[in-house]
Amino acid sequence: MAADGTLVAGAPASAANGRANTMQRFARRRSTIAFLMALPLIALIGGLVVYPAGYAMWLSTLNRRMTANIGLGNFEILLDSDTFWMVIWQSCIFAVGAVIAKALIGFWLAHMLHHIPAKGQRKWRGMLLIPWVIPPALSTLGWWWMFDPSYSSINWILNIFAVPAVPWLGEPWWARFSVILVNVWYGSPFFMIMYLAALKSVPDQLYEAAAIDGATGWQGLRYVTLPMMQNIISITVLFSLIVTFANYDIVRVLTNGGPRDLTQVFASYAFQVGILSGNLPRGAAVSLFMFPVLAVFAFFILRGINRRNREQM
Amino acid sequence: MSASTASTIASYTGKKLGSLRSERRWALWTAYASLIVATIIFLAPPFYMLVTSLKSSAEISNLSGNPWIVRAPTLENYMELIANPLFRGFFFNSVIITLCVVAISMVISVLAAFSLARMKFWGSQALATGVFLTYLVPDTLLFIPLYQIVGGLGLLNSIWGLILIYPTLTVPFCTWIMIGYFASIPKELDEAALIDGAGWMQMLTKIFIPVALPGIIAATIFAFTVSWAAFVYPTAFVTTPEHMPLTIGVVSQLIRGDTFAWGQIMAGALMAALPPVVVYAFLMDYYIAGLTAGATKG
Numbered sequence: 001m002a003a004d005g006t007l008v009a010g011a012p013a014s015a016a017n018g019r020a021n022t023m024q025r026f027a028r029r030r031s032t033i034a035f036l037m038a039l040p041l042i043a044l045i046g047g048l049v050v051y052p053a054g055y056a057m058w059l060s061t062l063n064r065r066m067t068a069n070i071g072l073g074n075f076e077i078l079l080d081s082d083t084f085w086m087v088i089w090q091s092c093i094f095a096v097g098a099v100i101a102k103a104l105i106g107f108w109l110a111h112m113l114h115h116i117p118a119k120g121q122r123k124w125r126g127m128l129l130i131p132w133v134i135p136p137a138l139s140t141l142g143w144w145w146m147f148d149p150s151y152s153s154i155n156w157i158l159n160i161f162a163v164p165a166v167p168w169l170g171e172p173w174w175a176r177f178s179v180i181l182v183n184v185w186y187g188s189p190f191f192m193i194m195y196l197a198a199l200k201s202v203p204d205q206l207y208e209a210a211a212i213d214g215a216t217g218w219q220g221l222r223y224v225t226l227p228m229m230q231n232i233i234s235i236t237v238l239f240s241l242i243v244t245f246a247n248y249d250i251v252r253v254l255t256n257g258g259p260r261d262l263t264q265v266f267a268s269y270a271f272q273v274g275i276l277s278g279n280l281p282r283g284a285a286v287s288l289f290m291f292p293v294l295a296v297f298a299f300f301i302l303r304g305i306n307r308r309n310r311e312q313m
Numbered sequence: 314m315s316a317s318t319a320s321t322i323a324s325y326t327g328k329k330l331g332s333l334r335s336e337r338r339w340a341l342w343t344a345y346a347s348l349i350v351a352t353i354i355f356l357a358p359p360f361y362m363l364v365t366s367l368k369s370s371a372e373i374s375n376l377s378g379n380p381w382i383v384r385a386p387t388l389e390n391y392m393e394l395i396a397n398p399l400f401r402g403f404f405f406n407s408v409i410i411t412l413c414v415v416a417i418s419m420v421i422s423v424l425a426a427f428s429l430a431r432m433k434f435w436g437s438q439a440l441a442t443g444v445f446l447t448y449l450v451p452d453t454l455l456f457i458p459l460y461q462i463v464g465g466l467g468l469l470n471s472i473w474g475l476i477l478i479y480p481t482l483t484v485p486f487c488t489w490i491m492i493g494y495f496a497s498i499p500k501e502l503d504e505a506a507l508i509d510g511a512g513w514m515q516m517l518t519k520i521f522i523p524v525a526l527p528g529i530i531a532a533t534i535f536a537f538t539v540s541w542a543a544f545v546y547p548t549a550f551v552t553t554p555e556h557m558p559l560t561i562g563v564v565s566q567l568i569r570g571d572t573f574a575w576g577q578i579m580a581g582a583l584m585a586a587l588p589p590v591v592v593y594a595f596l597m598d599y600y601i602a603g604l605t606a607g608a609t610k611g
Contacts, residue, residue, distance in 0.1 A: 033513055034432035038440060041425035041488060048481045049447050052458035059458055109351055112344040126597055127352050133593045133600075134359060135542030137560045138582040142362040145575055151373070153361055153380040185355065190604070197605040217340075239449070246451030249544040253564055267453035267545070274457045275549050284457040291454065298449045302442070 060285040064278075074285035083261050084269070088289070091265040093176065095245040098183040102244075103237055105184065106191020113192070114199045125196070132189040140253040143182045144169075147254070172262040175255050179263050182250050187243075191236060198232040199225070231311075235304045238297045245297075246290060266290050359583075366390050366580035373575050390580035400581060402555055403562035406472050407541060407585075410558055413476045414540040418483040419533055425484075426491030427517050431503065441492060448485035452545045455481075460549050470553045478550070479540045486539075487532040490606040494528030495521055531603030534596055538589045559585040 063070045078084045109128065113121055131139065146153050147168035155165040168178045202225060210220045226233075248267035251257065257264040257272060264272070266286060274283015360381075365373060367386040378384075394400045428434070429441050459478055460469075468474030498521060506516045522529065547561040554566050563581040567574065593600050 030432050030513070031434035034428035034434040034437065037424040037428035037432070038434075038437070040421040041444070041484065042440065044421060044480055044484055045443060045447050048459070048462075048478065049450060049455065052455045052462060053450075055461070056455060056458040059461065105351075108347065112347045115340055115344045116348070122597075124348050124352070125601075126594075128348070128355055129593070129597075129601070130359065130590070131355050133538070133590055134586045135538075135544070135560055135589065137542070137544040137564055138586045139358055139362075141564065141578060141582045142358040145365060145579065146358060146361055148575075151376070151380065151575075156380050185358070189355070193601055193604055197601075242449055242451060246453045248453045248548075252544075252548070267451075270453065270457065271545075271549065275460065280457055280461065287454050287457055290451075294449070294451070294454065298446060301449065302445065305445070 056284045056288060059281050060288055062281040064281065066281060074282045075289075078282065078285060078289070083264075084286075086262060087264045087266060087269045087286075090176065090263060091245060091290075094180060094183070094247070094265055095241055098180045098187065098244050099237060099240050101180070101184045102187045102191050102240060103233070105188040107195050107233075109188070109192040110195035110199055113196055125193070128192060129189045131186050132193075136186050137249040137253055139186065140182055140250050143178075143185075144254055147178055169255055170259065172259055175259060175263050179251055179254055182254060183244060183247065186250070187240060191240070194232060194236045195229065198229045202228045231304055231308045235301055235308075238301045238304070242294055242297050242301075245293060359586075362579040362583055365575055366577075366583055368576050370574065370576060390574075390576040391584070394577060394581055394584065399554055399566060400562070403557055403559045403566075403585075406556065406562075407558040407560075410472050410475050410479065411537060411540045414479040414483060415533060415536045417476070418480050418487050418536040418540075419529070421480065422484050422487035422491055422532065423517075423522065423529065426488045426495050427521055429488070430492045430495035431521075432513065444485050444488050444492075447481070448489055452482060452543070456545050456549050459546070463550055469550055470556050471551075472556055472558070474550050475543075475547055475558065478546050479543055482543060482546075483536040483539050487536055490532055490535075490603060491525070491528055493606060494525040498524050527599060527602065528606075530596065530599045531606060534592060534600050535603045537592060538600075541589055 059066075060074055061069050061071055063073070113124055113128075116124070145151075149167065149170060152165070152168065154168070158164075158166065167174055169175050206224050206228070207220055210224050215223065245265075246267055247265060248271065251263055251265055251268045252271070255263045257268050261269075266289060270283045270286035273286055274280050364381060364383050367383045367388070367390075369385065369387050369389060372383070372385060425444075429437050429444075463469055463474040463478065466474070466477075468477065502520055502524070503516055506520055511519065542560060543558075544560045544564075547558050548565075551557050551561065554562065557566065563578070563585050567578045567581050
């Protein structure tokens with residue numbers, strides 16, 4: 001860093017002597033102090049993230065009473081059970097369906113927000129971000145009440161348009177749809193905000209140049225906006241895939257896994273097996289099934305962010 | 314001749330301008346229409362929660378008529394909840410947990426971000442990457458081993474267990490965005506401070522913290538909202554009602570048996586959601602800066 005070297009070199013030798021010593025001592029002490037300052041963080045990550053991760057792997061190889069090591073027995077039992085395969089499918093349907101919908105809605109809304117006069121944007125943005133601000137466990141309670149079989153206020157509205165009542169949480173596919181719907185409602189504002197920030201960073205000159213070359217609005221979107229936002233879009237989508245894939249609270253409050261375990265995702269199933277039924281090792285095994293998928297997503301996010309940093313430099 | 318060309322050009326550009334203008338008007342109308350529809354859908358659930366919370370049980374169970382309006386508004390549900398010692402306990406627990414977690418996270422992350430952004434040491438680059446990776450670890454991945462660890466420390470059914478574990482949710486992201494803010498401070502400032510004989514601690518408290526204050530506010534808001542809304546850990550670690558924070562308390566304790574007191578549940582959920590919404594309403598720009606910092610900075 002510049003602070004040590006350049007300063008000393010520039011100063012007159014006689015005056016520099018005393019200062020050089022302090023500077024050197026500074027530099028020597030610097031990395032020790034830096035390490036000490038980062039120590040609480042290192043302790044936190046080591047003790048409460050890395051250690052539990054290793055512990056989870058060891059835990060998942062034990063039997064139910066945690067008295068004997070059964071190797072990969074828990075994983076074998078899980079892969080043999082039909083319920084667990086339903087969980088895998090439901091997690092994938094849930095994550096992919098919800099993220100695609102969130103990304104599209106978020107992109108659309110960001111565009112619409114970007115097009116209205118700047119004066120009104122703040123107000124609209126403020127209102128549209130509210131679903132993201134309310135803790136999801138609590139807003140899902142509201143949705144649960146709106147889906148209530150006998151008092152559903154959504155069905156009441158559908159009734160006006162002569163649409164028959166929908167069994168929101170009763171039928172498996174409707175329940176799956178409802179869980180995704182609530183997640184989309186909660187998560188779209190996040191995409192909207194991320195895309196809006198990205199849209200604002202696209203220089204206007206690019207659009208002007210495209211307009212002079214005779215580009216239509218669609219072409220502007222295809223050849224200017226999307227390439228410029230590509231990185232943010234992929235980072236946001238991957239990040240949301242991780243969070244959605246590991247989601248727990250919406251499923252827990254809305255369906256609690258029902259009907260017949262058909263809306264269980266990894267997290268809620270791990271909770272049911274591990275904590276509620278008391279089979280901690282197998283619950284840990286269920287959670288660990290998420291790990292490879294999350295690791296792949298995380299790898300690509302990191303690559304995207306590094307690439308973005310290089311572009312900005 | 315020249316006059317006629319001029320007029321045709323004028324009429325041509327006029328027509329073109331007119332079509333452009335109408336195109337733009339159409340775009341504007343589409344924009345407003347989509348925003349209005351989206352706002353109605355996005356705000357319908359909280360609105361319906363508010364409407365329900367203002368109704369008496371009799372009005373809620375009355376199936377005739379529009380459920381979206383309230384005929385005889387009453388604050389009875391709110392009054393009952395405020396008078397309920399259990400609910401006040403939830404609130405109190407949430408406040409203590411959140412205050413402690415915010416304080417702990419900010420101290421840890423500001424110190425670590427300062428050292429990672431300015432005072433490199435062996436392995437600091439790897440640590441910065443590690444911080445970001447930990448941010449990507451979802452809470453549902455590790456709650457079972459953490460359950461065992463918290464249990465081993467004898468902190469199940471206690472708010473201290475939650476205070477110990479919540480920083481894993483907040484610290485990585487706070488550190489990450491603080492690194493971004495600190496790194497954007499010009500190096501000339503620290504050089505000037507060094508020449509004036511400031512120590513590292515003085516440099517941090519006298520220069521970095523004041524200059525990066527917007528970042529610190531954004532990180533504090535993030536830590537606050539995350540620990541207020543945390544759900545997985547309290548659900549796993551706390552089963553005794555008197556130690557529950559608001560989220561799990563409202564979800565598990567206000568729902569009892571088969572007859573749901575919907576008015577009270579909605580009133581409880583709204584009151585529990587109020588603090589983050591108020592913070593958001595007053596500090597929206599910082600909130601959004603914190604939200605977008607993760608991907609645009611760093």
